Amino acid sequence: MTSAPKRRRRPDARPDEILDAALAVFSAKGFAAARVEDIAREAGLSKGAVYLYFASKEAMLNGLVEQSAGELAKGAEQLVALGAPQDPETAFRGLLRMLFAAMGDPDINAAPRLVFAEAGRFPEIAAHYRSQVLDVARRALRALLAAGVESGAFRDVDADAFMRATGGPGIAHMALTSIFGFPPDQLTDPAEMADALADILLNGLKPRVPAL
Amino acid sequence: MTSAPKRRRRPDARPDEILDAALAVFSAKGFAAARVEDIAREAGLSKGAVYLYFASKEAMLNGLVEQSAGELAKGAEQLVALGAPQDPETAFRGLLRMLFAAMGDPDINAAPRLVFAEAGRFPEIAAHYRSQVLDVARRALRALLAAGVESGAFRDVDADAFMRATGGPGIAHMALTSIFGFPPDQLTDPAEMADALADILLNGLKPRVPAL
DNA sequence: TGTTTATAACTGACCAGTCAGTCAGTAACA
DNA sequence: TGTTACTGACTGACTGGTCAGTTATAAACA
Known part of the structure; x- marks a missing residue:
């Protein structure tokens, strides 16, 4: 410049x-x-x-993925570790807010989008992302869920279903906004979107009140 | 052969x-x-x-996407239209089962995976998929939600959050299994997975009982 | 026979990766 | 201070290979 x-x-x-x-x-x-x-x-x-x-075009892709995976893993682990023991519900809300903010921002989600698109053709990348990001996220979510169950805030739902229920909407948000240019009808703000989703999921995770 | x-x-x-x-x-x-x-x-x-x-390589891609989009849209619309008025909860469970069965099967999810990966570079494809699949799915989900609200089975949650909460886990399931080779810890069967998720979501959608 | 369906050789464009050479800076010396 | 010698970051033309799309030709039908 x-x-x-x-x-x-x-x-x-x-x-x-x-x-x-x-x-x-x-x-x-x-x-x-x-x-x-x-x-x-x-x-x-x-x-x-x-x-x-x-050394090669592929080396750039690898470098890129490594960088992005490191950042993501760090972020996920930190956030859950911070809030989990004290207040699982608040930690969960915070996690969803962060997830939607990240997945709704084309600058931030560029790397995950790339991994999504290319991982199928580069087994090494898929394996790296899996061990550095997905496994870390799974452990973090499992811990959050366990903390919530212990504190009585959550029911003891299946951990893998919980992971899909939590992470999936974030991916959907990314796809809808950044790939398909799908503008939300009502909720423009990612934070509101996250809260609306947290409202559904937290309610769903609550121990069932024996009514009805 | x-x-x-x-x-x-x-x-x-x-x-x-x-x-x-x-x-x-x-x-x-x-x-x-x-x-x-x-x-x-x-x-x-x-x-x-x-x-x-x-006429060209790109024409094959277009043909492919058109075919797949048609099938998906038809499936989504049918399923919801069939079950919605009578019993929204059962219809919702069926929808999730179908979604997870489809998204967990590499043969079936190949086309959506391809669209995910390539739509960013082919605006025409993104637009086509959006109008033929996403908009149709949104309408169908909206109708299902409305039916559930009317029957008292669902709370009146935000439609776009509902869409992400429902479709997102299916996409996550696809990514985890077909792209990253992530085997679920507990639930191997997609139908069980769908039911576990339906359990969370349906509970979350239920009108809140004023307890706690 | 003419028409349709196919092949295989071909062309032209494109691009990853290489390498011989250039140039900006820097340091040692006079 | 000006000169010389050196370094290593950088350039851009080139090579070798790949591949989308074309075409001349031929086989299989009607």
Whole structure:
């Protein structure tokens, strides 16, 4: 932006810059159709320079996924660990709010979207995401559920159904908004959306009152 | 397989055969990385022959999506229309069972998976799926919800949150099983999974009993 | 016979990855 | 201070291979 000299010496920042550019291009065109030259241009470099930092196009994809997986896993674990023991219901509401905020933001959900689209063709990526993100999320949700059951806030529902009930709507939200351009009819704000969903799920998780 | 003559005349069956083959190859490699010659071989033809039936690779993708969208929309509409007026709860359970059975079966969910992965790059496909599948599903769910509210079985929750709460877990199930190879810990059977989820959601949708 | 259905060889465009060379900066010396 | 020698980040043209779509030709029918 500011009159930067053409040759800037900052090799330590380059890998991240290239990964940012790669995410943008992969996200727009998909891995196979993305051209390395486009990534290079987006990063303000020539194609050759990109190969000084990454051995191949696939290495960029791997780097990208690793980065994103790390962030996601950290976020999920932190959030649940923070709120779970004290107040499972509030922690659950917070988790859904965070999930919908993230999944509704095209900048944030770009990486998960990419993983969704490409993981089928890259077993290594699928395995990495599974162990670094999904397994972590499952453990966190399991802990949250257990805490809720112990405190009497939740019924002892199946953990895998609980995981699908919690994470699924977030994925649906992502797909509807960022892939299909589906605007919600009523609830524009992701936080309201999250609260409406929390309202359904928390009610569903409550121990059944023996009425009716 | 069986000693079929090399030149068989059955042009009326060809388009569907080619679409089947295209789905298999697109699903395995993604649209961009799929080779038309692979599709042709999978269909037992030469590449040139494929171009007698489809003008381009993209035309195959379009045909595929159109076919799949038609089936999905029909299924969703029928199921809800059948059960809604009489017994919304039972209809909802049936819908979830059907959803999980479909989303858990790699043969059936191949087309939706493909659409998920590619719709971002093909606005026409996204628009088609949206109008032919998503809008139809939304209407159907809205009707089911309204019927449930009227009969007193459901609370009057937000329709879009309801849509995400219902469809989302199905998508999550698809992703976990077919993309990430995530085996459920407890519930192997999709029908059990659907019932566990219905248990959570139906309880959540019930009018709140003023206790606690 | 003419028409339909198919093939296989071909073309032209495209692109991942390479590499010989360029240039900005820097440091040591005079 | 100006000069020389050096480094390593960067460039862009090139190569080798791939693949969508075309076409000349032929077999199978009617």
